[in-house]
Amino acid sequence: MSEEPLVLGIETSCDETGVGIVRGQTLLVDTVASSVEEHARFGGVVPEVASRAHLEAMVPTIERACREAGVQLRDLDAVAVTSGPGLAGALLVGVASAKALALALGKPIYGVNHLASHVAVDIVEHGPLPEPTMAMLVSGGHSSLLLVPDVTHDVRSLGATMDDAAGEAFDKVARVLGLPFPGGPHVDRAAREGNRIAIDFPRGLTTGRDVERHRFDFSFSGLKTAVARWVETRQRAGEAVPVADVAASFQEAVVDVLTRKALLACKEHDVDHLLIGGGVAANSRLRALAGERCAKAGVTLRLPRPGLCTDNGAMVAALGAQMVAKGREPSDLGLPTDSSMPVTLVQA
Numbered sequence: 001m002s003e004e005p006l007v008l009g010i011e012t013s014c015d016e017t018g019v020g021i022v023r024g025q026t027l028l029v030d031t032v033a034s035s036v037e038e039h040a041r042f043g044g045v046v047p048e049v050a051s052r053a054h055l056e057a058m059v060p061t062i063e064r065a066c067r068e069a070g071v072q073l074r075d076l077d078a079v080a081v082t083s084g085p086g087l088a089g090a091l092l093v094g095v096a097s098a099k100a101l102a103l104a105l106g107k108p109i110y111g112v113n114h115l116a117s118h119v120a121v122d123i124v125e126h127g128p129l130p131e132p133t134m135a136m137l138v139s140g141g142h143s144s145l146l147l148v149p150d151v152t153h154d155v156r157s158l159g160a161t162m163d164d165a166a167g168e169a170f171d172k173v174a175r176v177l178g179l180p181f182p183g184g185p186h187v188d189r190a191a192r193e194g195n196r197i198a199i200d201f202p203r204g205l206t207t208g209r210d211v212e213r214h215r216f217d218f219s220f221s222g223l224k225t226a227v228a229r230w231v232e233t234r235q236r237a238g239e240a241v242p243v244a245d246v247a248a249s250f251q252e253a254v255v256d257v258l259t260r261k262a263l264l265a266c267k268e269h270d271v272d273h274l275l276i277g278g279g280v281a282a283n284s285r286l287r288a289l290a291g292e293r294c295a296k297a298g299v300t301l302r303l304p305r306p307g308l309c310t311d312n313g314a315m316v317a318a319l320g321a322q323m324v325a326k327g328r329e330p331s332d333l334g335l336p337t338d339s340s341m342p343v344t345l346v347q348a
C-alpha cells in the first residue's frame with residue numbers, strides 16, 4: 001500500500017460542503033462551499049436547506065478541487081467521506097456522492113468519523129500525531145476530551161459536554177447580544193474591545209464534588225443562562241448593555257474551563273501533546289490562553305490554522321490518507337450514515 005496515498009475527502013455533516021485532496025501528509029487543496037448565509041435569518045442551521053445546498057454544491061465543488069489541485073479523479077487511491085455524526089439528510093448527500101465516485105472509479109471508500117477527522121487534520125499542518133495525543137474538540141455540536149492512541153482506530157472518550165456544546169453556547173450568547181449567526185466569530189471580535197474580568201460568570205463543573213464526579217465533562221448551559229439573565233436585568237432597568245464586556249467575560253469563562261480541563265487531562269494521563277480542534281478552536285482567546293497554559297505546563301500545543309478548525313473536506317481526506325497508509329481495510333460500499341455515530345468509532 002502506498003505511503004503517499006492520494007485521497008479525496010468529502011464532508012457534508014452540517015452546512016459546509018467540503019472537498020479536500022491530500023497526498024500522504026500533504027494538503028493539495030481544500031475547497032469549501034458554505035450555505036451558512038441561507039441559515040442566518042433562521043438563527044440556526046435548517047437541515048433541509050443544508051441538504052439541498054449540499055446537493056447543488058457537490059459536483060461543482062469536486063470539480064473545483066480537482067482543477068485547483070491539478071488532480072484527475074482516476075489518479076485517486078481512495079475516497080473518504082464523513083459518515084457521522086451530523087445531520088442525517090446532509091450526511092446522506094456526502095455518502096451517496098462518495099459511493100458514486102468510488103463505484104465509478106473502482107476505488108476503495110472509507111466512511112470516517114467527523115470528530116476523528118477534526119483531530120487528523122492537524123497532520124497536514126504539523127506532521128504525524130504523537131501517539132498518544134490528547135485532543136479537545138470544541139465545535140457547534142460537540143465538546144469532547146479525547147485520548148487518542150491512534151487516530152485511525154483507537155480514540156477514547158474521557159469526557160464531553162453534559163448539555164450545550166461550546167460553540168452552541170457562543171451562538172446562543174451572540175443571539176442574546178444581538179450579534180449575527182453563527183455567533184462565535186462575532187463574540188470573538190466583540191470581546192477584543194472588552195474587559196474579560198468585568199463580569200464574573202460561572203465556570204460549570206470546576207469546583208467541589210462537581211469536578212470529582214465530572215472531571216473531564218463540561219457544562220455550558222448554566223453559563224449561557226447566567227449571561228442571558230445578566231443582560232435581561234440591564235435591559236429591564238433601561239441601561240445600555242456593555243456588549244464587549246459581556247462577550248469578553250463570557251468568552252473568558254468558556255476558555256478558562258476548556259483549557260483547565262484539557263491540561264488536567266494531560267497531567268493525569270501523562271500526555272505531553274494537546275491538540276485543539278473544531279470550530280471554536282478558531283477562537284483567538286482560546287488559542288492565546290491555551291498557548292500560555294500549555295507553555296507553563298510543559299505541554300506541546302497543536303493548533304490547526306483557523307480555516308482547518310471549522311468544517312472542511314481536507315480533514316476527511318487527511319484521515320482517509322492515514323487509513324490507507326496504515327493499511328486499514330476500506331469500508332463496505334453499502335456503508336450507512338450514522339447521525340449519532342459515537343466518537344470512539346473512527347470508521348463506519
Ligand code: KG4
Pocket residue numbers: 014138139140141142166167168170171182183184185188278279280281282283284309310311
Ligand atoms: O466545527 P464547526 O465548523 O462545525 C461543527 O461541527 O459544529 O464549528 C462551528 C462552531 C459554531 O458554533 C461557531 O460559532 C464556532 O464554531 N466558532 C467560533 C469561532 N469560529 C467558529 N467560536 C468562537 N470563536 C470563534 N472565533
Ligand code: ZN
Pocket residue numbers: 114118139140278279310311
Ligand atoms: Zn465539525
